[in-house]
Amino acid sequence: MQSFASEFNQAITLIFLGDSELWAIVLLSLQVSIFAVLISALIGMPVGAALAVARFPGRRVLIVLMNALMGFPPVVVGLLVYLTLSRSGPLGVLELLYTPTAMIIAQVVLVTPIVAALTRQVVEMLAEEYSEQLRSLGVSRLASVPVLLWDARIALVTALLAGFGRAIAEVGAVIIVGGNINHVTRVMTTTIALETSKGNLALALALGAILIGIAVAVNAMVSALSLRAEEEGLRHA
Amino acid sequence: MIRNFVRVNLVALGLLVGPATAEESFIVVQSTTSTQNSGLLDYILPGFEAETGIDVRVVAVGTGQAIRNAVNGDGDVLLVHSKQAEDQFVADGWGVERFDVMYNDFVLVGPKSDPAKVKGSTDIVAALTAVWDTQTPFASRGDDSGTHKAEMQHWQATGIDPTNASGEWYRETGSGMGATLNVASGMDAYVMTDRATWLSFGNRGNLEVLVERDPRLFNQYGVILVSPEKHPGVRSAAGQRFIDWLTGPDGQTAIESYKLDGQQLFFPNAK
Numbered sequence: 001m002q003s004f005a006s007e008f009n010q011a012i013t014l015i016f017l018g019d020s021e022l023w024a025i026v027l028l029s030l031q032v033s034i035f036a037v038l039i040s041a042l043i044g045m046p047v048g049a050a051l052a053v054a055r056f057p058g059r060r061v062l063i064v065l066m067n068a069l070m071g072f073p074p075v076v077v078g079l080l081v082y083l084t085l086s087r088s089g090p091l092g093v094l095e096l097l098y099t100p101t102a103m104i105i106a107q108v109v110l111v112t113p114i115v116a117a118l119t120r121q122v123v124e125m126l127a128e129e130y131s132e133q134l135r136s137l138g139v140s141r142l143a144s145v146p147v148l149l150w151d152a153r154i155a156l157v158t159a160l161l162a163g164f165g166r167a168i169a170e171v172g173a174v175i176i177v178g179g180n181i182n183h184v185t186r187v188m189t190t191t192i193a194l195e196t197s198k199g200n201l202a203l204a205l206a207l208g209a210i211l212i213g214i215a216v217a218v219n220a221m222v223s224a225l226s227l228r229a230e231e232e233g234l235r236h237a
Numbered sequence: 238m239i240r241n242f243v244r245v246n247l248v249a250l251g252l253l254v255g256p257a258t259a260e261e262s263f264i265v266v267q268s269t270t271s272t273q274n275s276g277l278l279d280y281i282l283p284g285f286e287a288e289t290g291i292d293v294r295v296v297a298v299g300t301g302q303a304i305r306n307a308v309n310g311d312g313d314v315l316l317v318h319s320k321q322a323e324d325q326f327v328a329d330g331w332g333v334e335r336f337d338v339m340y341n342d343f344v345l346v347g348p349k350s351d352p353a354k355v356k357g358s359t360d361i362v363a364a365l366t367a368v369w370d371t372q373t374p375f376a377s378r379g380d381d382s383g384t385h386k387a388e389m390q391h392w393q394a395t396g397i398d399p400t401n402a403s404g405e406w407y408r409e410t411g412s413g414m415g416a417t418l419n420v421a422s423g424m425d426a427y428v429m430t431d432r433a434t435w436l437s438f439g440n441r442g443n444l445e446v447l448v449e450r451d452p453r454l455f456n457q458y459g460v461i462l463v464s465p466e467k468h469p470g471v472r473s474a475a476g477q478r479f480i481d482w483l484t485g486p487d488g489q490t491a492i493e494s495y496k497l498d499g500q501q502l503f504f505p506n507a508k
Contacts, residue, residue: 087310087470095470097311098265098294179265179296182279197415198274199422199440 007202015206021183022207026214029187032100032174033167036107037115040163044112045156048119049149053127053141063120069113074106078173081106085177098179103187106173111163118159122152157226161219168215188214261475263292267304267312269383270413271341272458273297275433275502281491285482291475299382299413307331307461310468313476315461316483318431319383323459332461333473336484339492339503340457343387344435345448346418347373347427361451362394369397372406374426378417379409383456388429391453418444431456433502458503460484483507 015022051063083089085097085105096102126148127134127141134144149156171189178185180194188211195204272278273295282293296306300317307315308331315332317323326332345355345364353371355364368375377399378385392399399407408426410417414434421428422442430438435446448454460480465473482488484507492505 082311086306087468089309092310092470098296179294181265181294181296184294194274196419197270197413199415199419199438201440 004202008206011203011206012209015210022210024183025186025188025191026210028100028185029168029189029211030214032103032187033107033164036104036111036167037160037164039104039108040111040115041160043108044115044159044163045119045149046145047112048116048121049123049145050142051116052120052123053145053148055141063117066113066117066120070117072110072113074110074170074172075176077106077109078176081109081173081177097177098181098185100178100185102177103174103185106177107167107170110170110173111167114163114166115159118162119149119152119156122155122159123148126152154226154230157222161222164218165215168211168218261291261472263294264313264472264475264479265294265296265311266314266316266479267296267298267307268316269300269303269318270297270415271318271384271431271434272316274413274415275437276497277433277492277495277503280495281488284487284491285479288482288487289475289478291478293479299378299380300384300386301381307463310463310470313463313472314479315463316458317383318456318458319386320457320459322383322386323461327461331464331467333464335459335461336480337507338458338460338483339489339505339507340455341432341503342449343384343429343454343456344432344446345427345429346421346435346444347447348425348443349445350425350443351447353427356447358448359450361391361448361454364448365391365399366395366397368427369395369399372402374406374408374421374424375399376417376421376424376426376428377407377409378414379411380413382414384414384429384431387454387456391429394453433497436497436500436502457506 051059051066081102082097084091085094085102086092087097096105123145127144130148139147169189171193174185174187175190175193178187178190180186180190188207192204192207192211195207268278274297278295282295286292296303296312298306300319300322303312303315303317304322304326306312307326315323315326316338323332323335327335345361347353347355352373353364353367355367358364377388400409403409408420408424410420414430415438417428418430418434418438419440420426422440422444425443427447428444432449460483462473462476462480463471465471489505489507492503493501495502
């Protein structure tokens with residue numbers, strides 16, 4: 001175990017001494033996952049909010065389905081996206097397989113249900129709370145969506161972070177649709193998988209430590225931003 | 238600030254994904270984990286890329302999956318090691334023509350304590366029979382890869398079907414060579430691996446090479462251009478250029494000069 005610890009130290013030092021290839025991998029991981037979360041937000045938030053306020057037959061079924069999709073196995077998502085983007089698949093002509101775009105698509109599929117389901121929960125609670133005020137103002141249920149979303153913004157940031165966590169930590173889907181191609185689609189998690197399979201466990205663990213560091217940094221940043229937004233909100237109020 | 242960040246990222250992403258600006262500026266090679274994990278491709282590809290300006294994007298999976306991906310058209314060149322499956326791939330019209338590239342060999346690795354007493358043997362079939370007789374843990378790829386196919390051929394020669402003991406002493410990992418070596422290292426199991434992956438593997442634990450140099454452990458690699466008739470999207474010009482380079486003097490010399498700890502890992506034998 002002694003040698004493992006020293007190897008781990010070595011790996012960490014090496015990484016922090018500015019291995020430019022590694023930082024390119026970190027950057028690509030962030031790019032792909034942040035993009036995926038932004039797109040998921042654009043789709044998931046309106047859908048979640050609409051499901052929270054609208055009343056139509058089959059709504060409960062949709063909600064159950066959406067909640068279940070939060071646990072969609074990444075490998076299955078990877079396979080579905082692979083089959084869609086493969087040259088033999090329906091979207092093969094786009095030549096998107098083994099590109100960062102393919103990885104973003106896979107992560108959007110994984111993250112959107114999380115964002116939508118959590119948004120639905122938050123907005124539904126708010127809608128109940130404000131239902132009388134909204135009705136007295138003559139705001140229709142659907143028209144109240146933007147107001148409710150805005151009011152729920154702090155909680156929604158948490159939903160986005162949950163989605164980001166799933167996206168950045170995910171390996172099963174991106175390794176299938178990205179192919180773990182060096183300098184093109186290699187991200188943190190697929191690098192860790194590769195180093196583990198080479199038996200370079202210390203290096204793999206060191207990379208894992210960086211991944212955790214990134215997750216902590218992103219969360220801290222968002223937390224600080226939302227705290228400031230909250231304070232400003234209070235000052236304006 | 239966030240808007241700027243998004244814009245920067247959009248630009249960066251556009252560059253990465255981009256419309257195909259230069260025709261055939263890159264090719265996708267479906268290959269096996271052994272060529273990548275051993276470091277061979279990282280060593281030889283820069284030479285080709287510098288000479289031609291063609292970027293080689295390697296997807297490293299098991300031979301079985303690589304062939305299936307190529308059948309789907311998701312690759313321009315196939316570089317794998319299971320001659321029978323490769324010939325079938327060409328015969329079925331998915332590939333243009335198969336060329337020999339290089340060989341290395343398989344070895345049987347196992348715990349230093351060697352309960353089956355096979356150390357020093359050059360007879361893989363007798364060694365596997367001994368493993369069976371002693372019911373010692375054996376880790377198998379179990380993933381239809383080239384190595385798995387080779388292992389199953391040797392089991393067939395013993396007349397034993399090890400999958401009868403699946404889940405007992407015969408453990409099918411269903412994973413890549415490295416992952417399977419990690420499993421074997423963890424449970425002191427016997428395991429068949431290609432020599433290149435073994436030499437570059439960093440977590441050997443208690444394992445060592447026990448059986449080697451049986452002519453039946455020969456491991457031939459072949460390269461095939463995916464058929465542009467089946468898949469018009471195949472970058473056939475660049476792909477063919479890569480195959481010509483790999484089987485030509487430059488590629489063959491590059492393969493020969495790749496050494497790890499002073500040991501040559503692959504032996505070029507293109508005709």
